[in-house]
Each structure stands twice: as C-alpha cells, then as structure tokens.
Amino acid sequence: MTNDLFETTWEKVLNNIKENVGNSLYRVWFANLVPKVYNQGVLKIEVPSRFVKDWLEKKFNQLLLKSVKEFFPEVKHIELVVSNKPTLQIETKKSSFKRLTQTIIEKPLAIFDINPQTNLNPRYRFDNFVVGQSNELAFAACQGVAKNLGGSNNPLFLYGPVGVGKTHLLQAVGNEVLKNYKNLKIRYATTEEFTNQFINALKNHSIEEFRFKFRDIDVLILDDVHFLSGKTTSQEELFHTFNYLYNLSKQIVFSSDRPPRLIPDIEERLKSRFEGGLVIDIQPPDYETRLAILKVKAQEKNIVLDDKIYELIAKKITRNIRELEGALSAVIFYYSKNGKLSLEKVEEIIKKFSKDYYRKITPRKIIKVITDHYEIKEEDIFKKTRTKHLVEIRQCLIYLLREISQLSYTSIGQLLKKDHTTIIYAYEKVAKKLKNNSEFSQGIEILKSKILES
Ligand code: ADP
Ligand code: MG
Numbered sequence: 001m002t003n004d005l006f007e008t009t010w011e012k013v014l015n016n017i018k019e020n021v022g023n024s025l026y027r028v029w030f031a032n033l034v035p036k037v038y039n040q041g042v043l044k045i046e047v048p049s050r051f052v053k054d055w056l057e058k059k060f061n062q063l064l065l066k067s068v069k070e071f072f073p074e075v076k077h078i079e080l081v082v083s084n085k086p087t088l089q090i091e092t093k094k095s096s097f098k099r100l101t102q103t104i105i106e107k108p109l110a111i112f113d114i115n116p117q118t119n120l121n122p123r124y125r126f127d128n129f130v131v132g133q134s135n136e137l138a139f140a141a142c143q144g145v146a147k148n149l150g151g152s153n154n155p156l157f158l159y160g161p162v163g164v165g166k167t168h169l170l171q172a173v174g175n176e177v178l179k180n181y182k183n184l185k186i187r188y189a190t191t192e193e194f195t196n197q198f199i200n201a202l203k204n205h206s207i208e209e210f211r212f213k214f215r216d217i218d219v220l221i222l223d224d225v226h227f228l229s230g231k232t233t234s235q236e237e238l239f240h241t242f243n244y245l246y247n248l249s250k251q252i253v254f255s256s257d258r259p260p261r262l263i264p265d266i267e268e269r270l271k272s273r274f275e276g277g278l279v280i281d282i283q284p285p286d287y288e289t290r291l292a293i294l295k296v297k298a299q300e301k302n303i304v305l306d307d308k309i310y311e312l313i314a315k316k317i318t319r320n321i322r323e324l325e326g327a328l329s330a331v332i333f334y335y336s337k338n339g340k341l342s343l344e345k346v347e348e349i350i351k352k353f354s355k356d357y358y359r360k361i362t363p364r365k366i367i368k369v370i371t372d373h374y375e376i377k378e379e380d381i382f383k384k385t386r387t388k389h390l391v392e393i394r395q396c397l398i399y400l401l402r403e404i405s406q407l408s409y410t411s412i413g414q415l416l417k418k419d420h421t422t423i424i425y426a427y428e429k430v431a432k433k434l435k436n437n438s439e440f441s442q443g444i445e446i447l448k449s450k451i452l453e454s
Pocket of ligand 1: 124128129130131135160161162163164165166167168169293296321322325
C-alpha cells in the first residue's frame, strides 16, 4: 500500500472510531494514535503515553481492533507501543494556551452559553462523561431514559454526594433529547429555582404562568430535590406538577444528595412518587476514573500535562470531581502565569484541595455541622446524657473528627472529655456499621459533604 493510500485509509479508521465514541472521547484517546509497523498480521500502533495504552487496552480493545480490521482486513492483532518521545512537564500549543488563560481569567464560570428555553448548559454531555464503576449504572440509566422517554424508568431518581456528576448526567439527558428530538420541550431547573419561582408567582399572582412553564413540557429535569425538605407549599406544587406530567407520560428526572426515604420533612406521598420509577445511586469515582476525568478535562482545555501530574492530582483528591477540576485549573493557571512547573509545585498548589486541607477543618466546625444536622444543642454533645440517639450522634462525631480532622484518639478524648478507649470503641463501631449498612453509610457521606462544603 502506498503511503498516501495508507494515510487516507487510516483516516477512515479514525473517523469510524469517532462515529462510535463521539468527539470528546475520540480526542482524548484516539486522535494521537500513529500506526507504525505492519508485520505478519500484527499492526503496531504508537500511543502517546503508558496511561493511554492501558486505558485503550482495557476499555477500547475490541472497538479499536474491529475498526482497524474493517479497513485493513489483513490485520489480526494490534500492539500498542508507548512513544518514546521525551515528555515535557507540560506541552501546549502556544495559541490555544493563550486562549485558555484568557478563558480562565475572564470567565471563571462556564455559564455563558446556557440555553434560555431549556436552561441547559451544552457543556454537560454523555460523550464527555467518563464512565467508571462508581457511575456506570447511573450513566446507563440516564442514557436509557434519553432513548425511551416516559418509559418504565419514569421518574428516574439519581442520588449521591456532592460533586460526583449528578448535574452533569441530568443535563446530559436533556442535551441528548434536545439533539435527537427537535420538537420536544425540555426544562431543567434546580429545585431552588423551582421553589423561588413558585414563591414569586404566588406573590405576583402569576401562578398560571408558572404552571405553564413547568407543565407545558415533555421532559422535566429537577436537580437537588433534597432542597424541598421542610418547604411544604413547594412540595405540594411539585406533587401536582408531577402528577400532571406523569399522567401524560412525560419524562421526569430528579436528583438528590440522598435516597428519597432519607430526605427529612418531605410529604410521604411525594416520597413515594420519587420512588415510583427507577432509583439509582452514584458514588465518588475510583482512582482510575479520576485519572481519566483529569485527562478529559485537560483535553477540553487543549492542554496536555505530564502523566505524573495527573497521577498526583488523582491520588490526592479523592472525593469530589468539582475539586478535582478545581485543582487541575489551579495547576494550569499557575503554569500559564509562570511558564514552568515541577511536581513539588503541583503538590503545593493542590494542597488546599487535598486531604491535607481537610486536616485544617476545625473540630468546632464539624461539631457545628453535626449539631445543626441533627437539630440538637451543642452542649448536648458534651453532656453525660446517654440516650440512644445522642450516643449514636456522638459516635458519628468521633468518627468524623478522626476521618476529616485526622485527630488522634487521645485528642478526641480530651476534646469530648472521654477515655480514649471509649473513643476507639466508638470509631470502630461506626467503621464497622459503614461496611454493613448502606443507608447509614449514605448518611455519613452526607455529613462529610456538608462539612467539606461549610
Ligand atoms: P453534582 O451535581 O453531583 O454535585 P456535578 O455534576 O456538578 O456534580 O459535577 C461536578 C463537576 O465534575 C462538573 O464540572 C462535571 O462536569 C464534572 N464531572 C463529574 N463527573 C464526571 C465524569 N464522570 N466525567 C467527566 N466530568 C465529570
Ligand atoms: Mg449538582
């Protein structure tokens, strides 16, 4: 085969892959593949890094081989080889980098292109959502809903802690529907927006308009419904909105920081509506997925960093993808200003996003969040009263003091005026319960995110 013919055929392979995986995944994993040597049925393809090699082998092996075979039928196997070009700490195309730094400085929030009709942000799509063990069910459920509106997964209720991709997936459902069905009316709203607009409509006697807005639609996406807790009239309005849409087989998608049963102060009838379709949870991503997310995010910003930098960030920042993105942006920002970057510097920059940062969260703050959450007085924590409820709350507090502030058993003992063996006992009891009781562990996750957000 001539070189020219080879190149155009290779382009066809790449296009085929692009059609299969979408633009973003394509750019991250496939765009830089270079076919090198063909010998007796084996095609060697060069990949830019070890990371890309592992990922392709694990996730896209079949797809890659199939696409290659389609255009080069003589190929039986593929071998990925890591390019031995020296990697720079940071590589970047000058022009795009300039654009990037300006974007960071002038537009810290990418909220400028929200669609006014639907309230959707086109940035949140399925093709730039990285799928791993922690979110694959949620991802599949959302894709299913976008394909089969108003079907058996109605409503879809997605729950999980802060920053794990709930809003991203919910909006991706909307954007996918928007792309495939031009005539359908979609509305995304946070529950806070829903509630505020409802209250304003009551005040301004414009309730008809409000109802038109939330009922004359085919897909309603309501984010963070735990916000309804304790808000009786808004709950009632949502209940009627729900029934109206549901009876017309319109699709409804909800998200929340906890499962319906655990949202306090919500009417029973609304809870049972939330639970009436498919309820799915989404958890913080594992290391490998975090690494992949960093790559995708960097790629979206037209930046390629040394793998060691991604690895360091993914290792240090474990709970929340928003923080992961924040750390990445901070690192890129530093580089854009100073033009150089070392691993030590990266470590320093991301410190405030990482576990070390949690150590700085004071016990006082943790106590405050917990007493607010359980609606008890701070002094109850220190009293000798041993009701079951209080004992359990104290045990959770001890666990979180250790997990988040990383205090020693002895200092927790001093703080709560208790023997350190009591502290160890409490800590271990909670740790054990976390393993066996998923509802309890969800509760602890909620407390953690409240503390980290406060
Ligand atoms: P939540 O609504 O659960 O608090 P978000 O959906 O706002 O979390 O996610 C926080 C940020 O992390 C967003 O910028 C989102 O795009 C990004 N993100 C979360 N999960 C993923 C993922 N699996 N792949 C790519 N980006 C993700
Ligand atoms: Mg959200």
